[in-house]
Amino acid sequence: MLNTETPSTRHPDLDSYATPALLDAFIDDQAAAVAAVKAAAPQLAAAVDAALPRIRAGGRLLYAGAGTSGRLGVLDSVELYPTFSWPRERAVAVIAGGAGAMFVAVEGAEDDRARGAADLAALRPGPDDVALLLAASGATPYVLGAIEAARAAGALTIGFANNPGAPVTAQADIGITLDTGPEVISGSTRLKAGTSQKIALNTFSSALMVKLHKVYGNLMVDLKATNAKLVRRALALTVRASGASEADAQAALAQCDHHVKTALVMLKRGVGAAEARALLDAADGSVSKALAA
Numbered sequence: 001m002l003n004t005e006t007p008s009t010r011h012p013d014l015d016s017y018a019t020p021a022l023l024d025a026f027i028d029d030q031a032a033a034v035a036a037v038k039a040a041a042p043q044l045a046a047a048v049d050a051a052l053p054r055i056r057a058g059g060r061l062l063y064a065g066a067g068t069s070g071r072l073g074v075l076d077s078v079e080l081y082p083t084f085s086w087p088r089e090r091a092v093a094v095i096a097g098g099a100g101a102m103f104v105a106v107e108g109a110e111d112d113r114a115r116g117a118a119d120l121a122a123l124r125p126g127p128d129d130v131a132l133l134l135a136a137s138g139a140t141p142y143v144l145g146a147i148e149a150a151r152a153a154g155a156l157t158i159g160f161a162n163n164p165g166a167p168v169t170a171q172a173d174i175g176i177t178l179d180t181g182p183e184v185i186s187g188s189t190r191l192k193a194g195t196s197q198k199i200a201l202n203t204f205s206s207a208l209m210v211k212l213h214k215v216y217g218n219l220m221v222d223l224k225a226t227n228a229k230l231v232r233r234a235l236a237l238t239v240r241a242s243g244a245s246e247a248d249a250q251a252a253l254a255q256c257d258h259h260v261k262t263a264l265v266m267l268k269r270g271v272g273a274a275e276a277r278a279l280l281d282a283a284d285g286s287v288s289k290a291l292a293a
Contacts, residue, residue: 011184060130067136068189130156256277
């Protein structure tokens with residue numbers, strides 16, 4: 001029996017717990033998710049380093065999964081745009097059962113290997129693309145079909161699973177095993193298995209974005225200011241990173257569509273928006289290099 005399907009020996013009387021003890025059981029068990037990702041750090045580092053040249057060459061991040069894993073892939077792909085201004089067309093996710101499966105479980109969709117291959121192939125993957133294949137069990141047919149299509153196209157494949165020796169990690173170019181063990185509720189991998197996948201995806205994609213100069217120091221300077229909250233955040237980041245007054249920061253941001261990286265170079269180099277953009281382009285988007293040029 002798979003570890004993720006094995007009944008936990010820690011809480012055999014879970015249904016009799018008082019509320020505080022019940023909550024403690026769930027919360028304490030989540031610590032295993034962090035430990036599992038930490039143990040997989042070398043493989044995650046290898047994945048980032050292997051993905052970086054492909055993404056720099058214009059490749060995309062392609063996510064494929066079913067159920068909780070599929071939804072986590074969609075979540076990671078969607079959040080890259082507002083957080084890092086990453087083009088939507090360069091972070092694309094497919095999920096068993098189609099887009100509607102984000103909101104309503106589509107039973108049986110994960111068992112369709114051919115559909116997984118077809119959905120991934122429909123994205124027209126190429127050698128510069130990076131496919132992230134997600135399956136808690138590591139043996140989901142939909143995901144195994146997707147990995148076949150990605151490998152056939154020459155894409156870099158990175159498999160995530162919560163069971164050691166799983167097919168999805170064995171068949172991937174880089175396998176990342178998040179060994180979270182049995183769940184508090186037997187087989188419910190929306191619990192710590194899902195948490196570990198969320199952490200692993202956050203870690204992978206965020207590290208990749210840092211390497212792509214989407215961050216200055218530890219500041220989120222390439223965000224897309226798409227709402228009032230993010231406009232305020234852009235201003236606060238610009239003031240903090242530049243040392244300029246709020247009025248000067250606001251004026252700079254108004255001239256560059258609230259792009260923090262451009263505003264920083266404008267303020268710290270004393271140049272206009274067009275020259276600041278040119279300096280950033282010449283520095284491959286790195287604020288540090290643009291300021292040092």
